Amino acid sequence: MLITARGVGKSYFRGGQELRVLDDLDLDVEAGEWVALMGPSGSGKTTLLNLIGGIDVPDAGTIQVAGDEIVGRSPAELAAWRSRHVGFIFQLYNLLSVLTAEQNVELPLLLTPLSRRQRREHVQTALEVVGLADRSDHRPSQLSGGQQQRVAIARAIVTDPSFLLADEPTGDLDAKSAEEILHLMDRLRADFGKAIVMVTHDPNAAARADRLVHLEKGAIATSEAVRE
Amino acid sequence: MTPWRLLFEHLRGAWFRVLLTAAGVALAVFLMATLRTVVTSLQQTVKAAGSNRLITSSAVSLFVFLPAKLENDLRAQPGVREVTHWTWFGGVYIDKENMFARFATDVPTLRTVYGDWSPRREEIVMPPEQWEAFDGSRKACIVGDGLIERFGWELGETIELKGNIFPGDYSFDIAGIYTPGSGQMDSQTMFFHWDYLDEKAGRPGKISTFTLDLEDGADLAAIAAAVDDRYASSDHRTRTLTEAAFNQMFVSMWGNVPLLLSMIGGAVLFAAFMIALNTMLLHGQERRLEVGVLKALGFPDASIAALFVAEGVVVCGIGGLFGVAGAHVMFNVIGVSALDRFFPSFAILPETELLAAGTAVAVGLISGIVPAWVAVRTPVVDALSRRD
Numbered sequence: 041m042l043i044t045a046r047g048v049g050k051s052y053f054r055g056g057q058e059l060r061v062l063d064d065l066d067l068d069v070e071a072g073e074w075v076a077l078m079g080p081s082g083s084g085k086t087t088l089l090n091l092i093g094g095i096d097v098p099d100a101g102t103i104q105v106a107g108d109e110i111v112g113r114s115p116a117e118l119a120a121w122r123s124r125h126v127g128f129i130f131q132l133y134n135l136l137s138v139l140t141a142e143q144n145v146e147l148p149l150l151l152t153p154l155s156r157r158q159r160r161e162h163v164q165t166a167l168e169v170v171g172l173a174d175r176s177d178h179r180p181s182q183l184s185g186g187q188q189q190r191v192a193i194a195r196a197i198v199t200d201p202s203f204l205l206a207d208e209p210t211g212d213l214d215a216k217s218a219e220e221i222l223h224l225m226d227r228l229r230a231d232f233g234k235a236i237v238m239v240t241h242d243p244n245a246a247a248r249a250d251r252l253v254h255l256e257k258g259a260i261a262t263s264e265a266v267r268e
Numbered sequence: 269m270t271p272w273r274l275l276f277e278h279l280r281g282a283w284f285r286v287l288l289t290a291a292g293v294a295l296a297v298f299l300m301a302t303l304r305t306v307v308t309s310l311q312q313t314v315k316a317a318g319s320n321r322l323i324t325s326s327a328v329s330l331f332v333f334l335p336a337k338l339e340n341d342l343r344a345q346p347g348v349r350e351v352t353h354w355t356w357f358g359g360v361y362i363d364k365e366n367m368f369a370r371f372a373t374d375v376p377t378l379r380t381v382y383g384d385w386s387p388r389r390e391e392i393v394m395p396p397e398q399w400e401a402f403d404g405s406r407k408a409c410i411v412g413d414g415l416i417e418r419f420g421w422e423l424g425e426t427i428e429l430k431g432n433i434f435p436g437d438y439s440f441d442i443a444g445i446y447t448p449g450s451g452q453m454d455s456q457t458m459f460f461h462w463d464y465l466d467e468k469a470g471r472p473g474k475i476s477t478f479t480l481d482l483e484d485g486a487d488l489a490a491i492a493a494a495v496d497d498r499y500a501s502s503d504h505r506t507r508t509l510t511e512a513a514f515n516q517m518f519v520s521m522w523g524n525v526p527l528l529l530s531m532i533g534g535a536v537l538f539a540a541f542m543i544a545l546n547t548m549l550l551h552g553q554e555r556r557l558e559v560g561v562l563k564a565l566g567f568p569d570a571s572i573a574a575l576f577v578a579e580g581v582v583v584c585g586i587g588g589l590f591g592v593a594g595a596h597v598m599f600n601v602i603g604v605s606a607l608d609r610f611f612p613s614f615a616i617l618p619e620t621e622l623l624a625a626g627t628a629v630a631v632g633l634i635s636g637i638v639p640a641w642v643a644v645r646t647p648v649v650d651a652l653s654r655r656d
Contacts, residue, residue, distance in 0.1 A: 147565060
């Protein structure tokens with residue numbers, strides 16, 4: 041098992057009121073598995089994604105990734121862990137506007153001991169995987185939404201992370217671009233064996249996953265295989 | 269790409285904001301350096317004063333004359349090596365606007381105390397043949413090289429002055445051009461023969477100040493006290509000060525102006541700091557999402573903070589550099605003649621340049637630390653959350 045979450049709880053305080061977002065939640069994700077998280081707003085999908093990605097910490101429970109416990113680590117330890125194990129794909133791409141596609145993809149590699157030449161090779165490979173090698177010197181403003189999301193995916197995979205976390209990766213794209221992104225994610229899972237945990241509201245996107253987990257009121261309501 | 273490339277790209281991407289901020293800091297640093305230089309220039313006149321000279325003037329006021337007959341009496345005082353004297357002429361050269369110092373003096377003793385005959389530092393630097401020419405003609409005068417530059421005079425040229433304190437028309441031949449040997453002397457003074465003045469004025473025998481050049485090791489305080497005691501009960505009481513104290517007296521005439529200037533300089537700098545800080549904070553807000561992305565990718569807080577601090581230092585540092593360079597070129601290379609009329613040597617000191625540049629860097633450092641601190645304190649999830 042790649043990801044094992046047990047008894048995970050998380051609350052936020054808004055206006056002096058405690059808001060229980062996740063409550064005693066268990067989740068397992070296998071290596072190479074694509075899991076789609078669905079559910080109504082406020083059901084805890086994104087919070088769960090953030091906890092698995094180590095950018096937020098649970099109030100209760102444990103989360104193990106490849107056998108390593110990530111709960112209880114310091115912010116600096118979590119940052120180092122994220123740089124090695126997690127690739128993030130955001131709904132609005134979150135590329136740095138002042139950098140070119142190539143430079144955006146190279147960003148996570150600055151945290152590795154790779155030489156400049158090695159970094160360039162990795163970036164080139166990642167951009168080829170997403171089909172944007174010929175747009176490497178373009179800035180985000182010079183790319184379409186679909187192309188920006190592909191650059192963001194290249195940035196997510198360039199360090200060869202253990203798994204990818206995607207927060208509504210097609211939420212801001214037209215149907216054609218969304219299909220291209222889903223196809224690309226399918227390739228990452230099938231060809232490169234990347235586990236993917238994806239939050240989505242789109243049934244078409246969820247249908248591409250191996251398993252659909254439905255959350256309601258901070259707990260898993262259903263978990264069903266989508267395709268064999 | 270290196271992490272610093274990100275800094276460079278940000279600076280390039282926001283070049284107009286960077287330009288405006290740097291220009292604001294440059295202007296503030298320029299003003300601060302200028303005001304500081306006013307203060308240091310005043311202090312320089314005190315520091316450059318000779319340590320073996322006393323100045324005797326009327327105890328009543330600098331504008332009250334002493335009788336010329338005191339000269340030999342003062343020279344006879346124990347410990348006094350030589351005595352020379354300066355008398356403020358006032359006068360007008362063509363127009364009242366053409367103000368510069370004009371003193372009537374005794375040439376041989378001036379040369380002995382301040383010129384090339386002095387065993388000490390030469391304050392009035394001039395070729396011996398020009399000293400000879402000055403001494404050889406009663407209508408001769410010498411002028412500082414600053415006046416030559418200001419009025420375009422030439423050696424041998426005759427200049428006409430209209431007297432006011434000593435009424436009449438005076439004509440002088442330029443026999444020498446001196447350069448100041450230290451900050452004690454300025455480059456915009458004219459010296460001429462006291463005998464010529466005294467004769468034209470009907471022999472009133474008036475002297476503004478006597479300069480007492482003392483023997484090495486002489487007790488300045490004791491001699492000053494002895495001189496003043498000697499004339500205490502006469503109708504021409506004297507006030508004898510060391511040259512440094514005499515210069516300080518002129519500085520004191522500025523009252524608290526140096527303090528005021530320092531305060532204005534501080535206020536200007538504080539305004540620049542607030543501008544830089546505000547700009548950096550706004551920029552930090554704009555980059556909130558970027559901070560979230562960098563944190564999510566695993567960049568340590570220290571690296572993210574360093575980017576903000578470095579940006580503040582670079583922007584303000586560039587501004588500081590231009591401000592200091594501007595002040596250096598203006599005061600030390602080109603020169604501002606309007607200021608030279610008030611200060612013997614108005615030049616920005618290396619320590620002032622260092623202080624101004626260092627202050628600019630400090631402003632950048634602090635204005636970068638604040639958004640850096642905000643960035644570090646912001647949780648990743650909050651930084652990534654959209655605010656639309």
